[in-house]
Amino acid sequence: MITAMNRIYVSPEYAEQFEERFRTRARLVDGMPGFVWNKVLRPVNSGDPYIVLTLWESRAAFDAWVHSDEFVKGHARSGTLPSEAFTQANQLELHEVFQDSSQPDLKPEPRGKPVAFHGADDGER
Secondary structure: OEEEEEEEOEOHHHHHHHHHHHHOOOOOHHHOOOEEEEEEEOOOOOOOOEEEEEEEOOHHHHHHHHOOHHHHHHOOOOOOOOHHHEOOOOEEEEEEOOOOOOOOOOOOOOOOOOOOOOOOOOOOO
């Protein structure tokens, strides 16, 4: 299993618009093979980022999503908020799950190659 985490720094005056984009997202990722869940976390401290966190059964499943037509369609609204809505560039990270307290018999995700993201945007719609 892996997580994909997108840290998105949103200006407070655009927070409601940003959240509405996720409430009305296309939900195309939800039907992808290997997709487990999507959580969008709101910061409680000023200046901290929103976090879009997805869990995948495998790195291969995530890679298939990123290279799919559904990914392109799901991100079609990216860039519709003005640049001043974001206080800094987002940070997209992948993490391999090697332990999960809810799944004591979980087989750890094998160590994968580093990944470089190009043109990471402000999250899945």
